[in-house]
Every structure is written in C-alpha cells, then in structure tokens.
Amino acid sequence: MTDGSVIIVGAGHGGYQVAASLRQSGFAGRVCLINDEAHLPYQRPPLSKAYIKGSAGPESLMFRPEKFFTDQKIELIAGRATSIDRAGRKVHLASGDTLDYGHLVLATGARNRLLDLPNANLTDVKYLRILDESEALRKIIPSKTRVVVIGAGFIGLEFASTARIKGLEVDVLELAPRVMARAVTAEVSEYFQERHREAGIRIHLGVQATSIEAEGGKVTGVSLSDGRHLPADLVVVGVGVLPNIELAAEAGLPVASGIIVDEYLLTSDPNISAVGDCALFASPRFGGSLRLESVQNATDHARCVAARLTGERKVYDGQPWFWSDQGDDKLQIAGLTTGYDRVVLRGDPTKKAFSAFCYRGDKLLGIESINRAGDHMFGRRLLGMDRSLAPDKAADETFDLKSALA
Ligand SMILES: Cc1cc2nc3c(=O)[nH]c(=O)nc-3n(C[C@H](O)[C@H](O)[C@H](O)COP(=O)(O)OP(=O)(O)OC[C@H]3O[C@@H](n4cnc5c(N)ncnc54)[C@H](O)[C@@H]3O)c2cc1C
16 A cells, blocks of 8 residues: 555556546545646547547547546646656656655656658658547548558558548558568468458558658658659558657666566566556566557556555456457457467458467467457457367367357
C-alpha cells in the first residue's frame, strides 16, 4: 500500500487505466495524470481503423467524459513531465510546476520511429500514432489520389486498407520478404498479402524507400532501392516505434529497449513503476524480458500496478492478446508465438476463416485467428489455464475445442 500521492506520467491506455483502477480499488490519496496531448485520454486503435474511415468526432474515442475525472478526483494535468528528482520524490513539469509523489508510474508509451530520408519532413509525409495525426490524415485523404505506405506492419496495413476503401491508389513498401513478418506466421502473412492485393493494393516486398521526391514542397513520389519510382501525392510512414525511456534514463533508472522493471513492474527504485509500451518487464511465464505494444499489455500492467499500490502485491502474469482489423478481416492473436517450430491450420484460408496454431514441439504457444473469434477466445482461455492442445486435435475441425477446456 502506498502513502501519499500517485503521479502518473502519460495519459494513454496504461496511464488512464492506472488512475481508474486505483479509484476502483478504493485508493483515497491524490491521483494525478500528466497528459501531454491536448485531448482527454483516448483509445488509440481506432486511429488507423474506424476513426480514419468515419466521421465521428474525437469525443467518440475518449475513454470517459471529463466529468468522470472530476467525479473520481483524478487530476488531469496538462503538459509534459521533464525530469524526476528521485531523492526528493518530485516530478518537474515543462510549465515549471513540481509535483510531489508517494509513488510514480511511468506510462510514457512510445513515439513514431522517424524516417531518415531526404524530404521526409514535408507536410504530405505523415505518421500515425496520435489523434492529431489521424485527424490530419482524415482531413487530407479526400484531396489525395495516390499514397505510398512505407512499412507493412499492423498500422501500415490498417491504414493502407482504409485508404483503399476511401478510393486512393495504394502502394505498400516492405523491406522484409513478407508483411507483418515480425509478428505473424508466414501463413497469415500470405493470406493478408493476397487479400490486400485482391483489394487493389500493390505490395512491394524486399524493397526500401531511398528517397521521397517533391516539387515545390509537394510530394511527387518515392524512389525504391530496386531503382523503381512510384508516383504519390501522400506518403504514410509506419516503420515502428521507439519507447519513451528518456525521462527514466535521465533519472538514473536502468533502461535498455524499454524501462527495465521486475516481475512486479517496479523499476530499480521502489517508488517508481513503469507500465505499457515503455516497460521492458521480467516475465516468469515467458522466461525473460519482454516489451509488448498492445492494449491488453498496457491495461493489464496498469491493473497489476494499481493492485500493488492498494495492497495486493502480485507478479504480473498477463496472457498476451492482440487484434488488427484490415479491410473486412479481423486478425486476433492469443499468446506469444515467438519461437514456434510448427504451424497447424484449423479452418480454410480460401473460405477467409482459419486459425494458425503455433507450437514449439507439442506445446501450444499461441493462435493467430482470422475471422474465427471462437478459436481466439478458446486460445485465450486454454493458454490462461497453462494448458496445450494436441496438434492433431487442433487440425481436426470435428474436434470440439470446448471439450479441451473441461
Ligand atoms: C494507430 C494505432 C493502432 C493500434 N491498434 C492496436 C490494436 O488494434 N490492438 C492493440 O492491442 N494495440 C493497438 N495499438 C497499440 C496500443 O495502442 C498501444 O500498445 C497502447 O496505446 C500502449 O499504451 P501506453 O499507455 O503504454 O502508451 P500510449 O498509449 O502511447 O500513451 C503514452 C502517453 O504518454 C505521453 N507521454 C510520453 N512522455 C510524456 C511525458 N514526459 N510527459 C507527459 N506525457 C508523456 C504520450 O504522449 C502518450 O500520450 C495501436 C497503436 C496505434 C498507434
């Protein structure tokens, strides 16, 4: 149980959830949420999906209306945290103000990895991480005809399919030999490559953008490492993110590819935790350190920290899951499939509904499901019970998955 104030830096999925869960658990002390975006805390996933497609206003994305924060006595403090005085337990803000903390939670998330190419700073070269960027894209799409998307990860592909639905000519560039290569099996990559091609999106694999061409400050195209040139009046970059670790590092906290925290999500300082995209956490379940970028990870981390701060100290043991919407297809991933050596398909890719069960030996690591929500929910439950399913049963559509949960 902590005494005094809990100060949370960053009001994204993780930061918001720490504040809400603290109040839900009856925490009566001061709770401050430092928010460097000019919006109430909001959901990020729709930014590359429904929000960019639709016409609903920013309020459709907010977790809660302003009244919630007032009623719950969660102080939303606009601005940026600039430094931490660990000895004095103070956070300094860009405004010059200082906040005292009993416990500090770093929920600083991640930022876009920027493209280091000539002309990458032009107005028509866009990124997609925050609401303002999604809003800017939504506004300019109707005036554009041809977009080159750099990076075929989740966000690049989600945006590409939305842009295509909106009537743009779309080219996607990817350095790897297949799309979403770091995150999904070859079977799932192939399925999505085919689906995007059917939708009229041109996917170029194994190539890199070497320069962005422009005339009079307007983007005219992108040159590729194989010598080709693609015309474009818009470039959208989705080449990954960098975790925001600098605040922690400058305060002398250990960092690597994230802010290093133990299995309780505590940094080396017992008064500072880190959650979500910025946290590199020790995972007894997966045997090593992980940094994940997902809503599940950020919100489950947040609940774990809020529980500890209100007296229920437990090891973080969340079961990873994730989703991505691309065109008419919903991809859902249960578990962590890294290190699989065998893939068993259930269902039929030609019918646009199948799951890839990923195994190491006979141990089920995770399931990637396409338009098979039942398989996904099964996977989450089974993996949550630390159980596996024999590969032959996974492949057999007549085998009732529910019986494996009994
Ligand atoms: C377009 C898009 C689509 C996505 N789709 C999905 C999806 O379909 N499914 C899924 O599971 N995940 C998805 N994600 C990932 C998911 O949104 C992130 O994993 C999640 O937002 C992480 O939450 P977080 O709180 O750790 O970080 P964030 O949500 O990034 O919040 C961190 C906040 O901290 C702020 N901040 C940083 N430094 C400071 C400072 N010094 N002072 C004050 N504030 C600071 C940042 O500006 C930001 O507002 C998507 C992400 C994006 C960008």
